[in-house]
Amino acid sequence: MSTVLWIIFYPIIAFAIGVILLGYGRKFNARVQRRYGPPIQQVFYDILKLMSKRTNISHGWMHDTALVMLLGGTLLTLYFIPVPGFDFFSGYGDFLVVMYILLIPSLGMALGVGETANPNGSIGISRALQMLAGYDIPFALTFIGMAILAGTTNFSEIIALQQAEGIFGWGLMTNPFLGVAALIALHGMMGEKPFEVMVAPHEIATGPMTEMGGKYLGMMMIQHALNVVIELTIYINLFLGGAANWASYLVKLFVLMTLILSVNALFGRFRVDDAVRFMWKVPLVLAVIGVLIIIL
Amino acid sequence: MLTEPVALMLLLSVAGVVLNIILYRLQSLQMIVSFLVFAAMLALNLQLYGTIGETLVLPVVVFGQAMSFAVSPLAFYFTLMITSITLLTVIFSLESLRGKACTQAYYLWLFLKTFGMLGVVFAADLLTFFLLWELMTWGTFFLMQQTGGESFSPAKKYVVYAVSSSMLLFLGIALIHAWTGSFSFREVAAAFPHMPEGMMLLVVLLMTVGFAVESAMFPLHAWLPESYASTFTSLTSYLSGISTRMGIYGLILLLFGFVGHELADRFQLIGVINLRYIVSIFGALTIIIPTFTALFQHDAKRLVTWHGIGQGGYMILGIFSANALGIAGGIFHIFNYMTYVTLILFSIAAVEYRTGTSNLNKLGGLIKRQPVAFLGLLFGIIGLAGIPPMNGFVSKWFIYKALITEGYPFLAISAIIGTLGTILSVYKLIHNIFLGQLQPEYNEIKEVPFLMQLPIWVLMLAVFATGVFPGPILSLIAEIQSSFGLAPVPYTMTGVDPAAGTLDMLVITTVFIGGLLLAWIVFLLGHKRRHVSQYQNYAAGHFLDESIPYNFNYNFYTGFEHIFNPMKKKVIARTEVAVSSLVEAAGDYLRRIYTGNLATYAMYIMAALVVTSLFLKELI
Structure with a gap:
């Protein structure tokens, strides 16, 4: 029974957390720049406004399907990542599955943006995919290292192993090289500065979002909110010992988000080839060292 | 002892060759006859399942060896792929090549090639195997130059590679015969472990290199892209779908039929590095280098043929992983690769049929004119990139899982790097053909005729269905593994046994469909959408019309070019x-x-x- 309730209400909870995290991000940025900033629930207002717009421009059926694929794929990923009290689906698909269902939303969006026939959008997707190859290689390697260390690819088992030994059993503690490499890769995955090459409003007119408006942009924002929760939770589950209860889960989410926002506030934007080069140099080398420590 | 379906299948393919010679220049008759014969062969092939284990000995004696054929589970698995994909290719060609010049010998060589491939997989002795292997490579050579003219020179390059690899195989077979005094698979397998170590290593090396050429393993792959891409696209799909994978068949036979993992592991060099591991390293290089070469191709067919090389690396990694899951994944990947790569190339052929080009810099926006070809390509690339819920993901998951379980992190990461490179290049493929701005000269084109759509629909169904329900194919693979004395893969109808791993494709697909429905409801919550033309677009205040090319497809991944150049x-x-x-x-x-x-x-x-x-x- 509780599983059914979780399945129904978990997306709403995750959406609420995501909206608050994004609102917190805006506020944080504003305070760093000595502005007052919008209220923390502003992101929610924005989504409401966009979803109720009367003008919705469509460039064809793939453009529409893309949004459905984007949100549908994100919901799928959300269910397969365990959170405290809800890891029903992690018995049906391990981390390798999560790594590849994470690509469904990106593929959906890429196809839709392609159909809008705007070169800014296509350039944005081209950059996003190059970044994907940049951050996913070190990230996958850190995961492979953790899986070999734990002897399993199942999320719940990796979490249980970490929690058995308290704070010193966390992935970040047992293998700091992998933990740091994954943290940098996570930063690229979240597309925050200096890896914000995909959106780059001053260069390519917000890239993939160029031709998106009204409910299309609204759905993209909903997905973005969920995606923030997904990406942070993956890192928490792999390297911060998962979470035993919701209080520690929320604390870990906000601490990790603050860390990423502080780096974001400090940097400008890399050019895409520099961003990929950085990813293939620093985190990848750290991850290789981490894996060598494990297997040797 | 006579096994009827085997004899009939071999006889039918020879009859096909003869009929095509008789009907030379009568194109429509050739087409009907070829279609009927191939359909009969597929029907016979389905009956073959009941005869697994039986043998057929022909009254032809060469070097004291009667030509003998046998139906093993592996042979059944391969013939099923050969006959079904040949039938689909013929159905596709019926329309796509109708009325084209220089196709009189098209079906003839197709039959010859099929005869060679069937003979190779049915062969129960090394001599029959080698003779028909030769016939098969000549079939490939003639199929490669069907378009005439420029396709001859890459085909010549293939022949040089193929003949040298055959010589290596021949030497290996001669050495085996010199030691064991027999060609029969059973006797060779029994005598193999008693061979002197140096000789065994030489035989294994000779034959591995011989098969590696046919399966286009790095660094022996250079013949493939150009020779496959320069023939008819229907043949490009046929050749990359099944012909290249005969090399993998040879490797499976050599590794499991004769040598076995225990023996292969005996050739230790330093520490854990053994022969198996070295072949796996070449497998990993086969994945990475061709996949990243594909990224920079400007021709759709050539891009896909480069992936044909790269995907072979996954099969090698799986087969050489010495893990029940990995071996099953490697063998399963052969089937999956065949379905999605033929699907991709049929879709490209459908575009080429209407536009006359496969140049990625000249196309764009065709989704509005050829939606079926777009869907075919979409299903195909999701399979090729290995994203759930298509079948390519399942076999790749088996391989990743096996490599992680066996403790090979760097082989596993190279498999994942290959997947990422694949995603990049297939997005370029679908974007440059179907997305972006529609060129004015292609404004009037239509969808392809039904006979060309049919194979695309069938393959789309296959790619999706075997992704959600991999069980039926995995049961065949478990039989193959048992027949070689290996541990069978612990499969269920929709994934793997929970004791061996965490994968249930049906649950994943169901949740995905549920997510899509929910997302669709959210989409419907907003106000109605309004369709606009591609010229009503953001252009920084500028006005767009047909005369302005407003598209991004040339040098799609400039950042990578900056890194790699x-x-x-x-x-x-x-x-x-x-x-x-x-x-x-x-x-x-x-x-x-x-x-x-x-x-x-x-x-x-x-x-x-x-x-x-x-x-x-x-x-x-």
Whole structure:
């Protein structure tokens, strides 16, 4: 029974957390720049406004399907990542599955943006995919290292192993090289500065979002909110010992988000080839060292 | 003992060759006859399942060996792929090649090639295997140059590779015969472990390299892209779908039929590095290098043929992983690869049929004109990239999981790097053909005729269905593994046994469909959408119309070019210079053999005769 309730209400909870995290991000940025900033629930207002717009421009059926694929794929990923009290689906698909269902939303969006026939959008997707190859290689390697260390690819088992030994059993503690490499890769995955090459409003007119408006942009924002929760939770589950209860889960989410926002506030934007080069140099080398420590 | 379906299938493919010669120039009759014969062969193939384990011995004796055929589970698995994909290719060609010039011999060579491939997989002795292997490579050679003209020179390159690889195979087979005194698979397998170690290593190396050429393993892959891409696209799909994978068949036979993992692991070099691991490293390189080469191709067919090389690496990684899941994944990947790569190339052929080009820089926006081809390509690329819920993901998951379980992190990461490179290049493929701005000259084109759509629909269903329900194919693979004395893969109808891993494709697909429905409801919550033309677009205040090319497809991944080009200049250019100077020096020495003096030549011939006769004495 509780599983059914979780399945129904978990997306709403995750959406609420995501909206608050994004609102917190805006506020944080504003305070760093000595502005007052919008209220923390502003992101929610924005989504409401966009979803109720009367003008919705469509460039064809793939453009529409893309949004459905984007949100549908994100919901799928959300269910397969365990959170405290809800890891029903992690018995049906391990981390390798999560790594590849994470690509469904990106593929959906890429196809839709392609159909809008705007070169800014296509350039944005081209950059996003190059970044994907940049951050996913070190990230996958850190995961492979953790899986070999734990002897399993199942999320719940990796979490249980970490929690058995308290704070010193966390992935970040047992293998700091992998933990740091994954943290940098996570930063690229979240597309925050200096890896914000995909959106780059001053260069390519917000890239993939160029031709998106009204409910299309609204759905993209909903997905973005969920995606923030997904990406942070993956890192928490792999390297911060998962979470035993919701209080520690929320604390870990906000601490990790603050860390990423502080780096974001400090940097400008890399050019895409520099961003990929950085990813293939620093985190990848750290991850290789981490894996060598494990297997040797 | 006579096994009827095997005899009939071989007979039918020979009959196909003969009928096509009789009906030369009568194109429509050729088409109907070929279709019927191939359909009959597929029907026979389905009956074959009941006869697994039976053998057929022909009254033809070569070198004291009667030609013998047997139906093993592996043979059944391969013939099922061969007959079904040939039938689909024929159905597709019925429409796509109708009325084209220089196709009189098209079906003839198709039958010859099919005969060769069926013979190779049914063969129960090394001599039959080798003879039909030769026939098969010649079939490939003739199929490659169907378009005539420019396709001849890449086909010649293939023949050089194929003949040299056959010579290596022949030498390996001769050595095996010299030691065991038999060609029969069963006797060879029994005698193999007792071979002296040095000889065994030589045989294994010779045959591995021979098969590696046919399966286009790095660094013996250079013949493939151009020769496959320069023929008809229906043949490109046929050749990349099944023909290249005959090399993998040979490797499976060699590794599991004769050598076995325990023996392969005996060739230790340093620590954990053994022969199996070295082949796996080449498998990993086969994944990474061709996949990233594909990224920079400007021709759709050539891009896909580069992936044909890359995907072979996954099969090698799986088969050589010495893990029940990995081996099953490697063998399963052969089937999956065949379904999605033919699907991709049929879709490209459908575009080429209407637009006359497969140049990625000249197309765009065709989704509005050819939605079926778009869907076909979409299903195909999701399979190729290995994203759930298509079948490519399942076999790749098996391989990743096996490599992680066995503790090979760097082989596993190279498999994942290959997947990422694949995603990049297939997005470029679908974007440059179907997305972006529609070119004005393609404004009037239509969807392809039904006969060309049919194979696309069938393959789309196959790619999706075997992704959600991999069980039926995995049960065949478990039988193959048992027949070689390996542990069978612990499969369920929708994934793997929970004791061996965490994968249930049906649950994943169901949740995905649920997510899509929910997302669709959210989409419907907003106000109605309004369709606009592609010229009503953001252009920084500028006005767009047909005369303005407003598209991004040339040099799609410029960032990567910035990264890779200096590397290319440094590494590849220098390697090229080094290799070419090495070849020149070697050629300079070899040149001295040809003295121009007749007496010397006569001496060479004498020497060759003496050596051959000595060797023959040993052999017979």
